[in-house]
Amino acid sequence: MKSLADAASWTALREAYTAAVALIGGGKRVADHSYLHVSLVQEHDGALEQLVAQAAALATVTDGAFDVVRFGRRTPEIALLAYPRFFDEPFPALACSWRLDILKGEVIRTDFADRNNPPILHRKELLLSDEHPRRPEFEALTRGLEDYGAFDRPSWLIGTRAAWAAVLDDLGLRVDDGHVLVTEQPPSSPQIQRHRTAIARSKLSAPMQALARWGLLKNATVLDYGCGRGDDVRALVQAGIPAIGWDPHFAPDVPREPADVVNLGFVLNVIENPAARCRALEGAYSLVGHVLSVAVMLEGKGTGRAHGDGVVTKRQTFQKYFSQAEISRYVADVLGREPVPVAPGLLFVFRTDEAEQSFLACKQRSAVLDRDGLDLAFPAAPRPARSASERKRRAAEPRPPKPSAYEANRDLLEAWWSACLEMGRVPDPDEFDDYDTLIDAVGSAKRAFAALPYPNRDTQLAEAADRRRGDVTVYLALNLFERRRSMTALPPTVQRDIKAFLGSHKAALEHAKAALFAVGASERLTEAVDSGAAAGLGVKAADGDYTFHIDNLSRQPPPIRIMVGCAERLEPIPEDCDLIKIHPAEGRVSFLMFDDFLNKPLPTLRRRLSVNLRKLRVQEGEPDPPEHRRLLFGKSRFVNQGFPRYDTQARFDERIKAVGAYFTEGLGVSQVTLTSRLITAGITLNGYKVLRLK
Numbered sequence: 028m029k030s031l032a033d034a035a036s037w038t039a040l041r042e043a044y045t046a047a048v049a050l051i052g053g054g055k056r057v058a059d060h061s062y063l064h065v066s067l068v069q070e071h072d073g074a075l076e077q078l079v080a081q082a083a084a085l086a087t088v089t090d091g092a093f094d095v096v097r098f099g100r101r102t103p104e105i106a107l108l109a110y111p112r113f114f115d116e117p118f119p120a121l122a123c124s125w126r127l128d129i130l131k132g133e134v135i136r137t138d139f140a141d142r143n144n145p146p147i148l149h150r151k152e153l154l155l156s157d158e159h160p161r162r163p164e165f166e167a168l169t170r171g172l173e174d175y176g177a178f179d180r181p182s183w184l185i186g187t188r189a190a191w192a193a194v195l196d197d198l199g200l201r202v203d204d205g206h207v208l209v210t211e212q213p214p215s216s217p218q219i220q221r222h223r224t225a226i227a228r229s230k231l232s233a234p235m236q237a238l239a240r241w242g243l244l245k246n247a248t249v250l251d252y253g254c255g256r257g258d259d260v261r262a263l264v265q266a267g268i269p270a271i272g273w274d275p276h277f278a279p280d281v282p283r284e285p286a287d288v289v290n291l292g293f294v295l296n297v298i299e300n301p302a303a304r305c306r307a308l309e310g311a312y313s314l315v316g317h318v319l320s321v322a323v324m325l326e327g328k329g330t331g332r333a334h335g336d337g338v339v340t341k342r343q344t345f346q347k348y349f350s351q352a353e354i355s356r357y358v359a360d361v362l363g364r365e366p367v368p369v370a371p372g373l374l375f376v377f378r379t380d381e382a383e384q385s386f387l388a389c390k391q392r393s394a395v396l397d398r399d400g401l402d403l404a405f406p407a408a409p410r411p412a413r414s415a416s417e418r419k420r421r422a423a424e425p426r427p428p429k430p431s432a433y434e435a436n437r438d439l440l441e442a443w444w445s446a447c448l449e450m451g452r453v454p455d456p457d458e459f460d461d462y463d464t465l466i467d468a469v470g471s472a473k474r475a476f477a478a479l480p481y482p483n484r485d486t487q488l489a490e491a492a493d494r495r496r497g498d499v500t501v502y503l504a505l506n507l508f509e510r511r512r513s514m515t516a517l518p519p520t521v522q523r524d525i526k527a528f529l530g531s532h533k534a535a536l537e538h539a540k541a542a543l544f545a546v547g548a549s550e551r552l553t554e555a556v557d558s559g560a561a562a563g564l565g566v567k568a569a570d571g572d573y574t575f576h577i578d579n580l581s582r583q584p585p586p587i588r589i590m591v592g593c594a595e596r597l598e599p600i601p602e603d604c605d606l607i608k609i610h611p612a613e614g615r616v617s618f619l620m621f622d623d624f625l626n627k628p629l630p631t632l633r634r635r636l637s638v639n640l641r642k643l644r645v646q647e648g649e650p651d652p653p654e655h656r657r658l659l660f661g662k663s664r665f666v667n668q669g670f671p672r673y674d675t676q677a678r679f680d681e682r683i684k685a686v687g688a689y690f691t692e693g694l695g696v697s698q699v700t701l702t703s704r705l706i707t708a709g710i711t712l713n714g715y716k717v718l719r720l721k
C-alpha cells in the first residue's frame with residue numbers, strides 16, 4: 028500500500044538523511060544497507076533518532092510497531108521493520124515492513140504476517156550495541172552455527188524460514204532454547220555426523236599427554252575445544268588442573284572462555300566443511316593465552332567414500348587425513364603464526380614469540396622426557412637427569428670435612444648447585460628462586476661456590492657449560508634452519524646463555540650457522556659420530572652409520588642433534604621411536620620402532636621411517652611380514668647403563684655372542700633364521716636365558 032505525505036516533511040527528511048546516516052556506528056551491514064535495532068538507534072546521537080521519528084511519522088507507524096530500522100547507505104532509503112518476536116525467537120520472522128523511498132517521497136508497506144515462508148533474521152547480536160545484555164547469548168548461537176558451516180551459503184538460500192529450516196535439517200542441527208543441538212536422526216545431506224567421532228578415553232589423549240610432559244599444564248587453565256565426551260577434562264580436573272571443555276554436541280552450554288592452554292584435539296580432521304574447519308581453528312586460537320595444541324589424524328590410517336577433501340566413513344563420519352607438512356602449512360596459513368611440530372600430527376602454536384622461543388630452548392635442553400607415562404606435576408623446565416657416570420663420580424669423591432657454611436645451609440646450597448649444573452653457569456638473581464636467602468646466608472655467589480664440598484666442582488661446572496653451549500648451539504641452528512620469525516624474541520635466559528657461552532649475539536649466530544652447515548658435510552658428521560661412539564652414546568657400524576637410543580639424543584654431539592632436529596622438521600619423531608640411526612654418507616636419518624623394545628632381549632623391528640635431508644623426502648619402509656622381521660642384536664650396546672635390566676641384557680648379549688649366534692651388533696637376521704641357527708648350534712632361548720639343548 029502506498030501513502031503520500033506532505034512535501035515539506037519529505038524535504039526535511041531528505042535534508043536530515045545524509046548527515047544523520049553518517050553518524051551510524053555498529054549495526055549489521057548487508058550489501059548497501061545497515062540494520063539497527065531500535066535500542067541501538069536510541070543510543071546514537073539524537074539526530075538519528077530524530078530521523079527515524081520523522082520517517083515513522085511519514086509512514087504513519089506508531090512507536091513500538093517496528094523493532095528494526097534499515098538504512099540505505101548509497102540510496103536514501105529507510106525501512107521500518109517489524110519483528111514482533113525479535114527477542115523471543117532465535118531467527119525471528121518479519122511481520123511487516125514500511126519502506127520509505129526518500130527521493131521519490133513514497134512509502135511502501137508490505138505485510139508478511141500471513142505468509143507461510145516469511146523472511147527471517149540471523150545474527151541478531153549485530154543489530155544490538157556491544158553492551159546489550161542479550162548480545163553474548165545471540166553471539167554464542169551464531170558461533171555455534173558457524174562451527175557447523177550453517178552460514179556458508181548465499182544469503183538468499185538461508186534468508187527465509189523454509190530455506191533456513193532445510194539448511195539446518197541438512198546439517199542435522201536443531202536450535203533449541205538458543206543452543207545448537209545435533210539431531211540424532213541422520214540428516215538428509217550431507218550425512219556427516221561429526222560428534223560420532225568422539226570416543227570414550229581411558230587415558231589422556233596424546234595432545235594432553237604431550238602438554239603435560241612438556242610442563243605446559245603446570246599452573247595453567249585449560250580449555251578443551253571440541254572436548255568430545257570430556258574424559259580428558261575430567262582427568263585434568265581430578266589432577267587439580269582447572270580445565271573446562273566445550274563441544275558443539277556434547278557440551279554446547281559450557282562457555283568458551285579464554286585459557287592459558289587450549290587443546291583442539293582431533294577436531295579439524297572431522298570437520299568436512301573447509302570454512303567451518305578454518306573457523307574452528309581461529310576460534311580456538313582466539314581464546315589462547317599461552318599455547319594451542321592442535322592434533323589431527325595423519326594420512327594413511329583409514330578408508331571411506333571420497334567426500335570433499337576427505338572421506339566419509341561407514342558411520343557417516345568425515346575424516347580428513349593430513350600429512351605432517353600439510354597440517355603445519357595449514358595452521359601457519361590460517362593463524363599467521365608458525366606452529367612447532369611436537370609429534371606426528373601434533374603441533375603447538377604459541378601466543379607470543381617469547382613463549383615460542385622459551386619452548387624451543389627448553390626443548391633442546393630436555394630432549395629426553397618421561398616417555399613411559401604421564402606425570403601431571405611435570406616441572407616447567409625439566410631438569411636433565413644426572414648421568415650415571417656423573418652420579419658415580421660424585422659418590423666416589425672424597426668429601427673433605429664439611430665447611431660450616433655448607434653444613435648450615437646444605438639444602439639451599441645443594442639446590443643452588445643443582446641450578447648451576449643445570450644452567451652450566453651461576454644463575455642470575457632472577458633465575459634462582461631463593462637467591463636472596465642464599466645471599467643472606469653465605470654472602471655472595473662466589474662464597475656459595477667456595478662453600479661447596481666438591482673438589483671437582485670447577486670441572487663439573489665446565490662440563491655442564493659445555494653441554495649448555497651445545498644446547499644453545501643446537502637451538503640457534505634449528506631456529507636458523509626453520510627460519511623462525513620469532514627468533515628476534517630470544518628469552519632473557521637464552522640471551523644470558525649466549526653471552527656466557529658464545530660471546531656476542533653475532534658470534535653466536537655465526538657459530539650456529541657453522542654448526543648447521545656441518546650437518547651437510549659428511550666428514551664433519553663422521554667426526555661427530557666418532558665422538559658420540561667414543562663416549563658410549565651410540566654404536567658406529569662398519570659402513571659408518573651410527574645408531575643410538577632415543578633417550579641418548581640430548582647427549583649426542585651438536586651436529587647429530589641438529590641433524591635429527593632438521594629431520595624432525597619434515598617428520599616429527601614418532602612417539603614410539605626406540606632407536607635413531609644416522610647415515611652420514613647419505614644425509615639421512617631413520618627412526619626405528621621395535622616390538623616391545625623395553626622388555627625383549629632381541630626386539631623385532633616393526634616400523635622404519637627414513638628422512639632424507641638432501642632430497643627433503645620422508646619414506647616409510649615397507650613392513651616385512653612378521654616372521655621375516657629383523658631382530659636387534661646386542662641391545663645393551665645401544666642403551667645406557669640406567670636402562671631397565673641393563674646388566675641382565677649385557678650378560679645375555681655376551682652369552683649369545685659366545686655361542687656364535689650372531690657376529691655383528693645391530694639389525695640382523697629374522698626370528699625364523701635365528702631359530703634354525705640356534706638349533707644347529709644346540710641352543711634355545713627362554714627370555715633372557717640361553718640354554719643348551721639336551
Ligand SMILES: C[S@@+](CC[C@H](N)C(=O)[O-])C[C@H]1O[C@@H](n2cnc3c(N)ncnc32)[C@H](O)[C@@H]1O
Pocket residue numbers: 174175221222223224225226228232252253254255256274275276277291292293294297298303307
Ligand atoms: C574426534 S572427536 C575428539 C574429541 C576430543 N578432543 C578427544 O580427543 O577425545 C571430535 C569432536 O569435535 C567436535 N566438533 C565438531 N565440530 C566442531 C567444531 N566446529 N568446533 C569444535 N568441535 C567440533 C565433535 O562434536 C567431536 O566431539
